[in-house]
Amino acid sequence: MSYIYSRQDRRVSDEIVMEAAGINKAFPGVKALTDVDISIRKGEVVALLGENGAGKSTLIKILSGVYQPDSGTMKLEGREVHFDVPLQAKEAGIGVIHQELNYVASVSVAENIFMGNIPTRHGIVDYKTMYEESRKIMAKVGLELDPKICIGTCSVAQKQLIEIAKVISNDIKVLIMDEPTSSLNDIETKNLFQFIHKAASEGISIFYISHKLDELFEVADRVVVIRDGCVTAQIDMKEATRQLLISRMVGRDLTAMYPKEGAPIGETILEVQDLSTDWLKGISFHARRGEIFGIYGLMGSGHQEIGSALFGKDIIHHGKILVNGKPAKIKRPMDAIRAGIAYVPAERKTEGLVLNQSVAVNTVAAYYSKTHPLFVNRKRDSQIAKKWIESLSTKTPSENTIVESLSGGNQQKVVLSKWLELKPDVLILNEPTRGIDVGAKAEIYKILDRLVNEGKCVIIITSEMPELLAMSDRIMVMFEGQVSGFLDGKDATQESVVQYAIGG
Template identity: 60%
Template sequence: MSACEVKQLNNRRIVLEAKNITKVFPGVKALSNVSLKLREGEVLALLGENGAGKSTLIKVLSGVHNCEEGDVFINGEKVVFNKPSDATEKGISIIHQELNYVGTISVAENIFMGNIPKKGFIIDYPKMYEEARKIMARIGVDINPKEIIGRLTVAQKQLIEIAKVVTDQTKVLIMDEPTSALNDVETENLIKFIHNVAKKGIAIIYISHRFDEIFRIADSVVVLRDGCNVGGMDIQDASREKFVTMMAGRSISDTYIKKEANPGDVVLEARHLSTTHIKDVTFQARYGEITGVYGLLGSGHNDLGPAIFGQERIISGEILVDGKNIKLDTPITAIEHGMAYVPAERKTEGLILNSSIKINMTTAYYSKHKNKKFIDFGKDNSIAKKWIEKFSIKTPSPETKAESLSGGNQQKVVLSKWLELNPKILILNEPTRGIDVGAKIEIYKILDELCQQGLCVIMITSEMEELLTMSDRVMVMHDGLIMADLSGEKISQNNIIKYAMGEQNERDE
């Protein structure tokens, strides 16, 4: 942004202002005198590590939480939000990091929930489906509005969540990690959408840990740390180093250099594997190696992990572990053969949020040791203590509920649960989705260490930088097929995108 553009932006009307916002939870001061201003058509990036107060601030601004101190102003008018609908009426729309949907009904019904089109007392399904298509088309989404939303991928659900909140009345759009489940192509469509709505005068608060996105779309930046506003700047004055130092309160690298792998024997092999989402998939994975899996929306890459782990019915093909053919019909069977699976949606699939860290860390242990008739409280305590110390999980106690942890610490709890079983094969679906740069580096170190210890790691990710950083091999999927199995110098962004778009199949070359 040029100096002239900055001046023009500063002359625009302030549509949202927060003054001295303070929010206290039992034993924790989540926000302390936080202030910010947002102007018409401005994209303000809100940065901070997990637990810095970002989510709490936007929940105050959107009526989810009340604040103990401070005021909120819309177009210069002081407002009080007692519930989310109060904020919506004032033109504030929010896309939460946690997906909000009813999995058993259609896409269209989720979009129009609470405002279903009717003819008299009868639902007007043709109108609802047509309007749902139009709403999704605004951000380049082409999904059947009649499809049951629970059957969709995480990325598809995220796109629908984005599409449904933006209305003609929206003045301020708050986006919390909107691209965390999206791949590069889907992210490009979203960035175009953001530029378009900003041109129409909609002001945007954008939370992301992806710095490349911030530099492409933001006009200004505000950084939170430990519940405080530690500074802000125009994007032209910003740098990655400044962001990281302000977020962490110290100078750290935002990149990770993976150690060289020393692959061993083949531990997992799929032969002509087909489910409802993947077709004729054949590959091998080795001990001591990280195999990355990438694909665009609908490619089947997010369905590969559940298929290998016994969560989807196998139509044809076979799976071998250490050369032995296994009948993989349930996750329990997968666990018995040394597999572990970290799902993409940790809050709905990986954790029991209202239970303690200790309970979450031991659920897989008791699933494997079904012969135990009684809970071994001593064993539970030792498991929790071991992993809290090993992974430096920030918590006051093993009895703390999982829902109170930051995203990075929640992911460490999910990893701990599975690593307690000492698996041979660790499958991860979007392993760093929605966690900050510091926590992401910690997860990378854990995966690298596991790889060095000889574990077979299969990492399914939509994040290109993560794929290139951590993968020893990369499998690229398109339309349910593996289009390429890349290694060495062949692993490049250009090659990966080429195969992901289905332009050619390496195995036909």
């Protein structure tokens, strides 16, 4: 076997493991893929890059038997293959981590890992082996968890890592990862990258989808750019620059990623005093008009739970919340909305959207529940939806399209529209740009900047360090359910933030 180039001590063979040629796929009203050719070599990491709705997930769903192409052929190790169902692809050695996680919330971590494949001895479930193997498999992705606990109690990041562990517990030749780091923080991401390097050097071929460009420089050997369902460029990672990738992907240069101008800081809008919930211990902070207030923490630090507590989703055991100087009794989300607080959750699919309703209905949902208008005004609703479709460049056939049929990133944009339309005094966003392409990301930052210039206060809970540092006027860092430090946005560095995040 000959090697044609090396990357990070990793050598990629020239043996093609999987290839697809002339792939076409249409959905009602949408041509998702047009004449796509793609191949991957043994031990190669190929990144798929493209805007929201470009066709990345559709392509990998075809490669893994979830969808069947309208036309085109696929070959695995030189032999033509047809996958009528995902199980056939799995048995052929193709493992997939989908953009949407799938797990059974009510059973244990170990049972999720071994779902459909539970080890037995003489017909009896072999729990000992199952737990031991689960531990070993999880260790491969840097996860230390009791395999007996119920997966429903795990964080999104843990669930994502468990999903990866589950897939690699089978023998695989090709591993496909659709935005695997979207809910992982820096440390978890590093662990995952180590795993990817190891898997690739052991000869596993990996398709990798991510909107985080920096990651591609760390993991990918080659980038395939998809625009509007067509492959528009193939770039060797050694020759790639950020600028080049962006221009190939969006078809234009992006001048400012973080177009933050800043706003005059006014009086305090939100004051939180000694707030305690099941996850939070005595949290106190305030956020002011014109301010973007960033909250950071590692997995399990409680930073994610601040949003749900302030939005009335968790039981508050102790403490006070004041909005515009007035005490707010927040027991349910409606109390928070009335007090002028809106919250965009991180797990949008379950918490933020009604999937079988249209883009327009979802966009105006919060607006209706806040204002309780006497009449439904479909025309105005459509206009509002159209305005946001345009401003976030949401890719949808129309405002009447059912949200379920949109791509992951475009669903996220619909959730954001819903809360941005509400124009709350305090807007809390949990992972505001998760799953969003770079062009739309810059657009969202512009909107946040505009909001603070209108005298609102924006709180971003984010695990994306560049976003945190570039957008925040002040930063609060959490550790083990408590505040471990405050930083001025101007002085904060990655090191100083991480220092607090690991306990000071």
